[in-house]
Amino acid sequence: MKRIYMDHSATTEVDPLVLDSMLPYFTEKFGNASSLHSFGQEAIEALSAARQQVADSIGAKANEIIFTSGGTESDNLAIRGVLAKKKNDTSRSQHIITSMIEHPAVLSTCSFLESIGYEVTYVPVDSEGVLDLDKLERSVRDDTSIISIMHANNEIGTIQPVKDIARIARDKDVYFHTDAVQSFGKIPVDVNEMGVDMLSISSHKIHGPKGAGVLYVREGTELEPFIFGGGHEQGLRPGTENIPGIVGLGKAMSLAKERLGHDPEHMLRLRDSLIDRIFDSLDDVRLNGHPTQRLPNNVNLSFRYVEGESLLMLLDVKGIAISTASACSSISKKESHVLSSIGLNADYIHGTIRISLGKDNTIEETDHVVQSLQESVGKLREMSAISKS
Numbered sequence: 001m002k003r004i005y006m007d008h009s010a011t012t013e014v015d016p017l018v019l020d021s022m023l024p025y026f027t028e029k030f031g032n033a034s035s036l037h038s039f040g041q042e043a044i045e046a047l048s049a050a051r052q053q054v055a056d057s058i059g060a061k062a063n064e065i066i067f068t069s070g071g072t073e074s075d076n077l078a079i080r081g082v083l084a085k086k087k088n089d090t091s092r093s094q095h096i097i098t099s100m101i102e103h104p105a106v107l108s109t110c111s112f113l114e115s116i117g118y119e120v121t122y123v124p125v126d127s128e129g130v131l132d133l134d135k136l137e138r139s140v141r142d143d144t145s146i147i148s149i150m151h152a153n154n155e156i157g158t159i160q161p162v163k164d165i166a167r168i169a170r171d172k173d174v175y176f177h178t179d180a181v182q183s184f185g186k187i188p189v190d191v192n193e194m195g196v197d198m199l200s201i202s203s204h205k206i207h208g209p210k211g212a213g214v215l216y217v218r219e220g221t222e223l224e225p226f227i228f229g230g231g232h233e234q235g236l237r238p239g240t241e242n243i244p245g246i247v248g249l250g251k252a253m254s255l256a257k258e259r260l261g262h263d264p265e266h267m268l269r270l271r272d273s274l275i276d277r278i279f280d281s282l283d284d285v286r287l288n289g290h291p292t293q294r295l296p297n298n299v300n301l302s303f304r305y306v307e308g309e310s311l312l313m314l315l316d317v318k319g320i321a322i323s324t325a326s327a328c329s330s331i332s333k334k335e336s337h338v339l340s341s342i343g344l345n346a347d348y349i350h351g352t353i354r355i356s357l358g359k360d361n362t363i364e365e366t367d368h369v370v371q372s373l374q375e376s377v378g379k380l381r382e383m384s385a386i387s388k389s
């Protein structure tokens with residue numbers, strides 16, 4: 001049976017060109033970038049080439065790139081780093097602003113910070129997942145240190161008005177961090193156009209290896225590390241650099257940037273055709289997230305009278321990989337905070353699936369997905385005691 005992967009917001013396969021770029025750094029070029037000999041030099045060269053690739057992909061300078069282990073660590077470093085630096089500034093050390101629909105990498109960091117005395121404001125979103133800018137503006141206080149709002153949501157794909165958020169942050173003299181883990185490679189990400197002070201990216205979402213990520217830190221932004229060791233990454237992220245991972249990340253980001261004119265358009269065509277055909281063939285279904293201000297690869301659907309996990313399992317048997325909400329909420333088994341924040345009823349929340357397309361998905365694959373959805377939703381509704389019929 002041919003398997004069809006449509007869970008690219010959870011993770012992606014490593015691009016063969018990315019893998020080729022990494023391989024020498026596992027074997028003959030295995031040096032430590034802190035060593036003075038020629039092996040070390042090779043590692044240093046690889047590190048600085050990757051740093052330049054990353055910087056060029058987001059319109060940054062090389063010295064503004066901090067390599068991390070992924071999106072989670074980048075989000076932690078941005079928020080905790082700013083607060084740690086400001087801990088002695090009594091006017092600006094208490095308050096953080098974020099949204100109700102952030103990834104757990106941000107929300108759990110915030111709840112940890114609340115547990116040790118910081119205050120957090122969670123700004124709501126509307127029924128399409130767009131942040132309430134008025135509420136955001138009104139939430140800023142004299143002691144607000146940082147605003148952290150994601151660029152695009154990992155469950156429902158809604159894209160936030162980051163330029164407006166950046167303007168509010170700048171006017172109020174507060175740092176602005178955005179999590180661009182889901183948006184990079186799907187929509188333009190340029191740190192100057194967006195006006196952000198910090199921005200997180202994860203390699204494994206863009207056909208790079210797992211365990212590598214970036215925190216962009218605008219020159220002049222003051223941060224402190226939250227782990228300690230040698231002076232790597234300007235002292236902000238100590239520890240021997242993951243050279244193969246970083247090389248792969250640099251290559252994956254350059255490729256994604258190069259393909260920005262092509263891949264997202266392809267995904268958008270597949271997305272819209274999938275949505276149209278599903279709505280044509282099934283009743284009692286709703287699309288979650290903004291109808292147009294959404295990621296080109298995101299289809300988040302709620303089927304009434306259906307249990308999302310049962311649907312996922314039936315599709316899996318047919319070789320189709322999708323998810324119920326995000327990969328993270330599948331682990332925690334909690335109801336999606338994103339879906340409840342957009343005001344979705346429980347019966348729709350439980351019947352929700354996320355299809356996240358990738359650059360190599362084909363129209364034939366979407367045909368198979370539409371047909372399988374029709375069959376599986378039909379079957380589950382027949383079995384369901386609460387079905388409308």
Ligand SMILES: Cc1ncc(COP(=O)(O)O)c(C=O)c1O
Pocket residue numbers: 009010069070071072073075103105150152153154179181182202203204213327
């Ligand atoms: C929006 C967002 N932020 C952060 C992360 C965490 O990234 P990583 O898996 O690299 O830690 C994810 C992963 O799902 C994500 O979707």
